[in-house]
Amino acid sequence: MSETTVLEVFRSCMVIILQLAGPVLLISMLIGLVVSILQAATQVHEQTLTFVPKLAGIAVILLIAAPWIIAKMNDFAKGIFDLIATL
Secondary structure (H helix, E strand, O other): OOHHHHHHHHHHHHHHHHHHHHHHHHHHHHHHHHHHHHHHHHOOOOHHHHHHHHHHHHHHHHHHHHHHHHHHHHHHHHHHHHHHHOO
């Protein structure tokens, strides 16, 4: 396996990781921001209030995006196994 092949596989792996984790992290960040703004507006500063909305938002986004995530992971795994087969 050449150095360029290894770097290309590593780069594609990083891109897939960012694509798959991005929606979940974005939803979690947005929910945390909204809850923090509400906490600041109401002067309620409880650290644990952000946990349940974030958990619910992550669960919803994972339920919605699960088929896409599985398809992307499956395509990537097939590509890696095809690459291994050519070695």
